[in-house]
Amino acid sequence: xxxxxxxxxxxxxxxxxxxxxxxxxxxxxxxxxxxxxxxxxxxxxxxxxxxxxxxxxxxxxxxxxxxxxxxxxxxxxxxxxxxxxxxxxxxxxxxxxxxxxxxxxxxxxxxxx
Amino acid sequence: xxxxxxxxxxxxxxxxxxxxxxxxxxxxxxxxxxxxxxxxxxxxxxxxxxxxxxxxxxxxxxxxxxxxxxxxxxxxxxxxxxxxxxxxxxxxxxxxxxxxxxxxxxxxxxxxxxx
Numbered sequence: 292x293x294x295x296x297x298x299x300x301x302x303x304x305x306x307x308x309x310x311x312x313x314x315x316x317x318x319x320x321x322x323x324x325x326x327x328x329x330x331x332x333x334x335x336x337x338x339x340x341x342x343x344x345x346x347x348x349x350x351x352x353x354x355x356x357x358x359x360x361x362x363x364x365x366x367x368x369x370x371x372x373x374x375x376x377x378x379x380x381x382x383x384x385x386x387x388x389x390x391x392x393x394x395x396x397x398x399x400x401x402x403x404x
Numbered sequence: 405x406x407x408x409x410x411x412x413x414x415x416x417x418x419x420x421x422x423x424x425x426x427x428x429x430x431x432x433x434x435x436x437x438x439x440x441x442x443x444x445x446x447x448x449x450x451x452x453x454x455x456x457x458x459x460x461x462x463x464x465x466x467x468x469x470x471x472x473x474x475x476x477x478x479x480x481x482x483x484x485x486x487x488x489x490x491x492x493x494x495x496x497x498x499x500x501x502x503x504x505x506x507x508x509x510x511x512x513x514x515x516x517x518x519x
Contacts (some may be wrong), residue, residue, distance in 0.1 A: 295446070327510075334408075334494055334510035335447070380446050389498055390437040390508065391460045394446030 293318040297381050297395035303401050304371055312366040312398045314355075314381035322383040324348075324357050324364040325392070329378045338366075338379070349367075371402045406430070408497050408511035416517045417485050425480040425514045429497030435459070436478040437508065438470060439494040447494055453478055454500075482516075490518045 298313040316324065323342040327335040327353045339348030344359035363395040364381060409428045417423050427437050435454045439447035444517075449462040453472035467483045482489055492515050496508040 301513065325507075332512075334512045335496075336510070337507050340507065343456075359419075365415050387502070388452070388460055389502060390435045390452035390454065390496070391450070391462075392437075392439075392447075392486065394439075396444070396446045 293322070293383060293385075295381050295391040295393055295395035297379075297398050301399040301401060304400070306373055307370045308402075309360050310366070310368040310371045310375075310400070312379055312381075312400070314364045314366065314395060316355055316362050316364065316381070316383050318362075318385070318393075320385060321359070322385050324355070325382045326353070326355055326364070326386065327382060327394075328364050329380065331377075331399070335380065335381040364368055371400070373402045373404055374399055376400055376402045396397070406494055408509050410495050410511040410514050412446045412491075412514060413450055414510070414515045414517075416519060419487060420470070420519055421485050422481065422483050423485060423516060424469070425482075425493050425495075425509055427478045427480070427495030427497075427511060429476050429478070429495075430509055432510070433497035434476055435498045435500060435501055436476065437496045437498075439496065440479045441492040441494055441513070443491070456465070487518050488491070490516060492516075 310357040325340045326338040341357035343350040378397045382392045384392045437452040440446040440451040451470040452460040492513040495511045
């Protein structure tokens with residue numbers, strides 16, 4: 292079956308540091324890939340997505356590139372802020388069923404001033 | 405526009421009891437999915453409903469059931485509650501069940517505690 296593996300956390304960075312959160316996946320076919328963010332006490336918010344190989348998703352300074360050859364979708368940001376502190380989830384969805392996503396276990400990011 | 409709403413926000417139940425969780429999708433969205441998020445883990449898919457029919461079911465026991473109403477709102481029912489059912493239950497809605505570019509929008513969740 293499908294699976295998503297994220298780098299283990301928690302990750303603690305200083306403000307303005309570079310962020311990378313690794314995500315690899317196992318799936319048949321060509322799923323779409325997503326990064327979601329969850330702030331304390333809230334539901335998930337879509338951060339960015341990519342629907343085919345070599346696509347780059349980007350939003351709010353975050354980027355991730357769909358790498359089919361390495362089955363990866365690593366999240367990056369050049370300069371993190373305290374407000375980026377949250378839990379980040381990598382997920383995949385097959386185009387045949389848009390309402391069923393497989394999630395990784397999440398990576399907790401804490402950014403210190 | 406209102407986002408996905410869920411009720412109740414928090415719930416405490418005793419082992420063996422039954423619980424009903426409710427979800428109202430974004431207006432115009434016909435697909436509703438339910439996920440269970442245990443503390444420290446990612447959401448796990450439970451059910452998806454589209455146009456009032458079950459479109460998908462995750463690896464959960466028959467104690468879990470759901471339905472979707474004509475107005476596209478949905479209920480998740482869990483019978484014979486176990487301690488392990490304690491989790492955040494998330495509802496997500498999307499315009500369509502088949503087109504992945506129509507992203508899922510998540511509600512804030514219902515926190516269920518089973519004692």
